[in-house]
Amino acid sequence: MTQPNVVTVTFSEPNKGEVIIEGKTKIVHAIVGDPGHVMVLNKDRITAGDGAKAHELKGKAAISNDTNAKVFTFLQQAGIKTSFVQSCGETSYKSRRCDMIPLEWVTRRVATGSFLRRHTGVTEGYRFTPPKMETFYKDDENHDPQWSEEQILEARMNVGGIIIGRNEYDIMARTTVTVFEVLERAWAALDCALIDMKIEFGIDTETKEILVSDTIDSDSWRLWPSGDKRLMKDKQVYRNLEKVTEEGLNQVKRNFQWVADKLESFIPTPRGLVVVLMGSPSDATHCEKIRDHCRKLGVPCELRVTSAHKGTTETLSIIAQYEGMAIPIVFIAVAGRSNGLGPVTCANTCCPVINCPPLKPEEAARDVWSSLSLPSGMGCGTVLYPEAAAQSAAAILALSDHVIWAKIRAKQLNLWTSLKLADQKMCKSN
Template identity: 45%
Template sequence: MATEERINEGKTKEIFRIPPGDDGTKLVLVRSRDTLTAFNAKRKDEVDGKAVFATQTTINVFNYLNDLGCPTAFVRAGDKENEFIAQECLMIPIEWVARRIATGSFLKRNPGVPEGYTFKPLKIETFFKDDANDDPQWSDEQILNAKFEFNNRKIGKNEIYWMKRLTDAVFRVLEKAWRTLGCALVDMKVEFGVTSKGQIVLADVIDNDSWRVWPGGDKRLQLDKQFYRDLNEVTGDALVELKKNYHKVQILTEDFLPRPEDRKARLLIVAGSGADKPFIDEAALLAGKYGITNVFRRISSAHKSTSEALDLIAEYEDGTPTVVICIAGRSNGLGPVLSSNSTLPVINAPNNSADWAAQDIWSSLRMPTGVGCTTVLNSSEAALAAAKILSLNDHIIFGRILFTQLSNVGKVFEADNLFNNN
């Protein structure tokens, strides 16, 4: 970078203020070091290559989260392998910890809970960042009464709700991504910052120091920093093994965002007439926003071209995860006929005119036994229903849906804050 002004330095990284982006966004450069610490730096070692592995893991994770629509400070990778660029934030001094499996310090603080206990929903805990006092656990009430304010953003109840929701969502989408690689995400910690515009975003880093990851769910195979914490004595061989783990995690997280050709989930939109094009386009547009990359549009009539309609549905009976949306007005035979002759899930999205909607809708709702198709009253909601089904086989679609839902929650919180402050 042409001009750098160091504004902060931690145990493992430095932060520099750099020129703003083209849109005026304040930016920082985060540069990692090869330093590895534990127990609030009571244990400290230098591990050659650790900075690059940790930074590239962070970049992989945040590229994945940004693709899903998660609000983060991350902007892009830096010019060097141990650097990345982010929005400048004022950090909220709270660590948010999400736990799926009870282990580690949780067991010491909660005697009687067996190791391996599974939290459903996630257990979310908060800790005040205070090295001198070993980061004490804080309640919501303590955070609220700390009267935090950053960039004119007061941290009130809605802000606490928002960070709790966001911590939950981040864990769940990373859990899904790790699961595709045969690993269990056990727990993780995240931090939040407030941008110069007053937006609360996921900030800092997410690397191999941030979580517990157990391949195959086996604690003995742990790939994370806990390996370093558990050492009775730090030896050269142990640091070599730890370095291998950090490098392996970097490589594994590169697959959090799969290649387009590896994503097979498919949506078939069939309409009874070319006049239904606006409804087809609406469904396809929403499907794309939810991350469905394979969308096929077809025209067929169950009444006028019955045998061809059956041939059409047979083309998609190849084992690929597929959902069918049928758009037909008036007397809907399309959805029921295709559903009756296919094992694929079929969703009716009838194009009902205002004049006859009350009468026509019954042709989509009242089905003979054994048909099994679902009816949704508009194309956009049908696309969401299809995406939810396909998300069972595609973690990108799952994440897009989850962060769309979270965005809706955020709008409620923001609206409430607006009224509450007036």
């Protein structure tokens, strides 16, 4: 049942080639003999105001690299597609080579900062539900102007041979909000409010997939511990320095290190458990499918054999054993014909119970009623497929586990994206 925290493994630095592009805070190098990847080298430099304000901050590169690796590792473990591959040095990381889309995608939960300047009359602290999404065209000389959905579509940007049209916009928009929501819940579990954040996308030069790309570090978001703006730990502290002193820069660095340290706890040891109770070992194949689907969602799952009809005392003993663990438990009852296992379990526990009877098609219409028609005072649900049972159990545990919630949210995104791409392919073939 144990699961490690976010662990970022550092590999040896690859043989870096020519500089592809150099920005204010990082340099992107080609990798000799590996055209599909690049090496991103962070700088000990902090900037604000499109580079108008800039200072050297020794140690920032290592902190940014550490932060970025932990965030992208978390997103990838959830199932979100990104360009990040691995850390390859204290201040560098390896990434899929992408043609970058010149847009910043910003998601806001709370109105603050530039939003208030652009929308006079909105009170700071106004909460956006659902989150507010904005897009900005990357152009330092013109201070990254805000672009509307219509402007992006009309621009018909050609990035790596891909025209940014309706499908590409929709995929990036939906992914942007998903990234924000999974990180928001993870930070909330650490009593820290994610106020807003920005991300960028790239087109993989080989696969032509749209990937969450660039760097996500303390330059990318606003973080308010306990939801208190006075405790902010993000780059806004640097922006607010009227006179930049060594002590002021050290405070910014301490804040950034605080964020990197907190990210160690993004993936806690899971506390929840799904217990599949099968009435007969002949149902093992059905139950193993449930366990497999649970594992895909990061949900620990155990299988037990017990019969409520033939061994009622033993069934109650097993239920009591798991209740005594004092962790969130979901029971899934697998019993065909006359299903006494689910109702008996439900009547003797306060834990959620899901029926998933292994029904044969020719007997389903008759046997399913023993799972559906319950005495008063009971409320176990019934599903017919192993994947549905695992998904239902995971959703219950996700109420108190942000890691499971993130996997479910990413799964929804990937299913939606696959349908979007399938429709696009079908339209082209018409």
